[in-house]
Amino acid sequence: MRTRRQEIRRFLVFALVPLAIFTLVLVVPFTRGIYFTFTDWNGFDVTQFVGLDNYIAAFQNEDFWGSMLFTAGYVVASLILVNVVAFGLALLVTIPLRGVNVLRTAFFLPNLIGGVILGLIWQFLFGQALPTIAEATGIPVFAENWLLDTTTAFWAMVIVTVWQMSGYMMIIYVTALMSIEQEALEASLIDGTNGLQRLVFIKLPLMAQAFTISLFLTLRNAFMAFDLNLSLTGGNPYGTTELISLQVFREAFSFGNFSSGQTQAVLMFVVIAIAALAQVAISKRFEVQR
Secondary structure: OHHHHHHHHHHHHHHHHHHHHHHHHHHHHHHHHHHHOOEOOOOOOOOOEOOOHHHHHHHOOHHHHHHHHHHHHHHHHHHHHHHHHHHHHHHHHOOOOOOHHHHHHHHHHHHHOOHHHHHHHHHHHHHHHHHHHHHHHOOHHHOOOHHHOHHHHHHHHHHHHHHHHHHHHHHHHHHHHHOOOHHHHHHHHHOOOOHHHHHHHHHHHHOHHHHHHHHHHHHHHHHOOOHHHHHHOOOOOOOOOOOHHHHHHHHHHHOOOHHHHHHHHHHHHHHHHHHHHHHHHHHHOOOOOO
16 A cells, blocks of 8 residues: 555656646647637637637638648648658668768758758749759759749749758668568568668668658648748748748737637647647558568
């Protein structure tokens, strides 16, 4: 009985403070935020309860759903390209070559650059450096500023995202590749498999957990992208490249519609939660129990 009480006491001592901080920092603000979506909150006071009016207005807001659609395309493109490039880099840097550690560092380095600085750097590249190079070399693809057209601005954002995030995801794949049991690879060699067969039938199934983690992180980061979008395109041209995070921010802080902005934030959370849970559930089916 005394041991049980001691265990409860230890739990309270070590868990109560983190639990209280978690409640105050996350649970309480999130709950209050949901409450504000049913009011006419102006950022300071609540004068009346409006029911579902804010949600009805959000569903009827063309700018909100335009941003959501643009974000969905951006997420899908980033999800595929980031992980394809990251896995390719992981295969490259796990080959026994000289200077492989330097390559790992070089590929990971862009992840350390903040989104605002990254956006400003690439804004200069797309706006001035690449058009100048295209004019000097006669290469037409970068002759015009990519950030001035909706389609090319979309791909500019994807390119920068891939450049930034691939190195981080590469580390996850490198860890998974290095953790594969050598006995399984040696047994496949004895069976006469070639490199491609070992990759498809041995390595990929054993790396399924790494894919689950990397896809989840890429999905979350792409949905929540804000600083890169703000500094690279600013939502231009004419608001056609606004990701949902930037749309919610401007709805609340630029236009002063705090209750509708909070409502859009809650809807964004629901969409992200559903997408993330679906991705994890699907990815888990391909994991191999070792």
